[in-house]
Amino acid sequence: MEYDFRKIEQHWQEAWKKNGSYKVSNESAKPKYYVLDMFPYPSGAGLHVGHPLGYIASDIYSRYKRLKGFNVLHPMGFDSFGLPAEQYALETGQHPAATTEKNIATFKAQLDKIGFCYDWDRELRTSDPQFYKWTQWIFLQLFNSYFCNTQKKARPIADLVKKYETKGNPHFTAEQWNAFTKKEQEEILMNRRLAFSKYGEVNWCEALGTVLANDEIVNGVSERGGHPVEKKKMRQWYLRITAYADRLLEGLETVEFSESMKEMQRNWIGKSEGAEMEFDLIPGPSPEREGSRSSKLRVYTTRPDTIFGVDFMVLAPEHELVTVITTTGQKAEVEKYLHYVKSRSERERLAEAKIITGCFTGAYAINPFDGREIPIWIAEYVLAGYGTGAIMAVPCGDQRDFAFAKHFDIPITNIIGSHYNGEEANPTKDAILENSGFLNGLLMKDAIVVAINKIEELGIGKRKVNYRMRDAGFSRQRYWGEPFPIIWSDGVAIPLDAEELPLELPHVDTYGPGPEGEGPLANITEWVELTPGGEVKRETSTMPGYAGSSWYFLRYMDPENETTFCDRKASDYWNQVDLYIGGTEHAVGHLLYSRMWTKVLFDLGLIGFDEPFKKLLNQGMIQGSSRFVYRLDELVSNFDGSDKIQLGEYNFFISCNIAMPTDSDFDRLRIATLINEKTPGLLNIQTINNYGFSFSTLHVDVNIVDGVELNIEEFKKWKSSEFANAEFILENGQIYLWCGNRENEQAKFNTVDPSVLCEKYGADTFRMYEMFLGPVEASKPWDTKGIEGVHRFLRKLWRLFNEASAKAGKI
């Protein structure tokens, strides 16, 4: 009996649909199991073979658990708000809703071909008003909550107001609070809300016309497109994720994520424990310093044990004390340096991190333990935004301090004896301290605590924990996102009532930015201005891409509910996602945000668990295996390169091993001879050895390649017959191609549409082949060739089974 996969698969896919085989109920006596895929952004390019890897793995596991007697929730939906759709709208004028709708249809058709067991009745889209109604609602919960530092959890802001009204706080009494104007009170409350608004320096990207989050910037340029990013002051919304830093760290102990994933999150949070301490400044003769409010310098250090090794102080150039302490003598010098720093973009600063720059202020600080006078410098390598923006430099123990001291000839004190060799700093904690006053003879590890205790005892500093993570920017100057349910009146943010949700995204005619860097919504005056003249107006930013994805896993549990985001009964039943599968690229973005939202919802008693994902599996990337063809570019004289003959226009394509033999230099004479066979007399064979060839490599569409052999006929037709007149220098009658692994990208012509493979070999072959490539977690190159073997295997299996059944008289 023939293995007619088309008939089999079509029959069953129809049967599943007709019978609603994969419809899941929230009422079941069976134990539950929740398997979730990171939902895709429905891009215009459709699915490629890299997408389904995780989906197939989760689908197989869902089916397995179902057969094992579990009630399995295995839904799919679309992360349909986002920048690309808007970019496309800007370019083509089509409404993002329309293109998104079309893209989703393509995705669903492709997914259906692969035979997944999703319960499509639970499908959701983040751009659907019935979905983002609840994204807005949760935003309001964040807005109306604060983080209680005593209970270490979120509580309604009303509790805080009550406390202020009756007891006040260290900065004001209850009476003072009650006497504040509404606006003043709101400003104070804004400092505590979990979703809050403030003027802040944001990463503004001119080219994209939007503000970017820290994790959307790589090496000072935008992750998408590599555009320059600059600092700009704007009123922005933020999520107070830093309040949850400790709980986000602790929570990692309770979940099954890969060690590297946990490590990435820990690095991002960047917790460090140390001490903040104050140094007296030497009162000098400079008249400019008279009347300055502070004569202390506060630094942050994780190594208070090295206090006797401090040879200089460094302030960030932006530090407020810089202008205060600079002496008359150094003033010109410092101003010159500050000017230089300002002229450098973030990008240059990062790129040229190795260049040591700095400037002496002329001022000194006093070491409280030995009275030494310590020169104070300013330098770029100290960041204004971390710690106190000032450090105590210990050159014998810190490499950067060491390099700085060497560069500016600052004498170095050795406090670690033979552990320091004078050649480089040694950051050890295992040395016995010397030249260290009351710490002499102590092991550094032990001295840390001794030093902190002493510092606290003397009242010159205290223990302090620092985090690298900043509060998450939550505003985007964009159209295609959730509108904020916020109205501004006299500078006070007023939340909409829950009954007014969803605040639907209005239609716009143009997607270009509004005035002063605002989003496109700012252009719709009639929507923005709620009173004539705009005294009362709507917030015009929209929420970022991670808003919807921070809680979507809850909505799948109860997708139709019109009265709440997710019924407590449903979330108690389905509880955490038992298995979450997706790519590593969301390690610090999506995963941290959804973990935070979950904790807030838990704190407010809206759900019963505080970690969203119990087990996380990161599927590896399937690298597109790109194919390149060699094209002859030019002939260059060996002697001075002055004599060039351009050959690009002839479109000579050369087989891989002739152009780039692995074991020897290429054979000029042979190539020249072959070329002259095609175009007689083009090259002078006699002098050919005085020349060198140069080649370029072109990406070839992998769909017109059989393994490493080019399909020449198809190639001539490719790209609207751009290479119709090309000449081919063959090897064994073939053009062999060079292979390289690249990311799957349309521009590199290395994407394979899974539907095509399902059509040709069947979904079962395709699914099985993806699993055969190796462990799901590993990254691996895609090679369509091996799929044949899996297909043969299934055919053999089918035949064996049917023959055996026939013999047993069962068929």
Add this chain to the structure above:
RNA sequence: GCCCAGAUGGCGGAAUUGGUAGACGCAACAGACUCAAAAUCUGUCGUUCGCAAGGAUGUGCAGGUUCGAUUCCUGUUCUGGGCACCA
């Protein structure tokens, strides 16, 4: 520089409470069917010595523990990923 993960045939990769290394697939080679090719089927397939039977050797490298190590320990090299003036 720091952190994490990994290294097994020509290739993707199996195999761990420590017990026959190389499952399954790809590629390659040989055979069957065919006028022929494709498709399909059968067989061989780590390296090495041997006509063969059989032997030696072999899981990045160097050691160690053990009756026995791909598996455990120490050191080391390389590869991939992440972070990086974070005091």
